Amino acid sequence: MTTALEFRHHIHANPELSTLEKNTSEFIVSELRKIGIRKIYHGFSMYSVLVEIDGTEVGPTILFRCELDALPIQEENNFAYRSTTDGISHKCGHDGHAASMFRFAQKLIESPLKKGKILLFFQSAEEIGAGAKAAIESGIFTQFNIDFVFAYHNFPGFPMGAIMVKEGLFTPCVESGVFELKGKTSHAAEPLKGINPALAIAEIIVYLNSLNNQDKVSDNFFVATPIHIDMGEKAYGTSVGKATIGYTFRTWKNGRFDAKKLQIENKVAEITKKHQLELTSNWIETFNANENSTEAYRQIKNAAKASNFEIIELEKPFEFGEDFGLFTKKYKGAMFGIGSGINQAPLHNSTFDFPDELIDIASSMFYQIAMQVLEN
Incomplete structure (x- = not known):
């Protein structure tokens, strides 16, 4: 046996x-x-x-x-x-x-x-x-x-x-968000003829970093961890036209996470709209508190x-x-x-x-x- x-x-x-x-x-x-x-x-x-x-x-x-x-x-x-x-x-x-x-x-x-x-x-x-x-x-x-x-x-x-x-x-509530930004490629010499997502990605990173509160005794504990950024190829004559950024988020309570998630979705949508990009959001790997x-x-x-x-x-x-x-x-x-x-x-x-x-x-x-x- x-x-x-x-x-x-x-x-x-x-x-x-x-x-x-x-x-x-x-x-x-x-x-x-x-x-x-x-x-x-x-x-x-x-x-x-x-x-x-x-x-x-x-x-x-x-x-x-x-x-x-x-x-x-x-x-x-x-x-x-x-x-x-x-x-x-x-x-x-x-x-x-x-x-x-x-x-x-x-x-x-x-x-x-x-x-x-x-x-x-x-x-x-x-x-x-x-x-x-x-x-x-x-x-x-x-x-x-x-x-x-x-x-x-x-x-x-x-x-x-x-x-x-x-x-x-x-254990806390944890979920990952993947945001795909779609613009338009162009020649690197003429970037204004395209829509490059780089500045929007930078703005999203700064914004998500501002949400961090790693005080573990706080009810407002919230961690936004960058996981991956995919943008462009090693083609130096081309201005990139799309990018994907992935983050994992965690906080103590399910209700607080839902509120933060809505806040993040609205802000990322606002940033992408400002930069004339199309946004696709996907939330994955959900763990309830x-x-x-x-x-x-x-x-x-x-x-x-x-x-x-x-x-x-x-x-x-x-x-x-x-x-x-x-x-x-x-x-x-x-x-x-x-x-x-x-x-x-x-x-x-x-x-x-x-x-x-x-x-x-x-x-x-x-x-x-x-x-x-x-x-x-």
């Missing part, structure tokens, strides 16, 4: 990008069936997998979520299970999160809980903020009366195995205490986007963190590797949370 460690190493060696996790999904379904799980749903949304495990008595329903997708990063590690796919690797630890869920499934088979229903959700396309929305919109969850949702993420820079908890806001409910936060903290794990009470939210925010927007729930080592390489770094020792810690946390909610 496959161990959770072997499970992780297999997924790590065979990474797949968001929306393309076909082989990962098939492997997970196969391994779940081997341990005796029969209620498995797949094919409802990208390559996501949903497992249903029922107790013998009526009780609450809890959903636990993990992720499947890897990143477009070349791995620099040389261990035996390193990525076998050029330019793609698990540098956020989703391989470990999935392995933790698999170990949790094993524990539920080994020591079944009597009451309620447990849903294990292996989510496709978390990294691009698309998987949660697609799964929820598929209607797969409407057949269940979900009482709680839980998830975790590993965090380098914190003590190995420490449980990070926070009531309320855990992740709000931990008080009751779910307490369940996590009590589970950590019962398991004698170190607890770190966070004073501030993390600043990255997390697709689980759409679940805590729709259902009562919470996300927690598990430290993956003080000296560990950061997430999305080419040398990062999920620590195997976290698999049992995370699965034990999930089992303890489930036991508290369902058996009490």
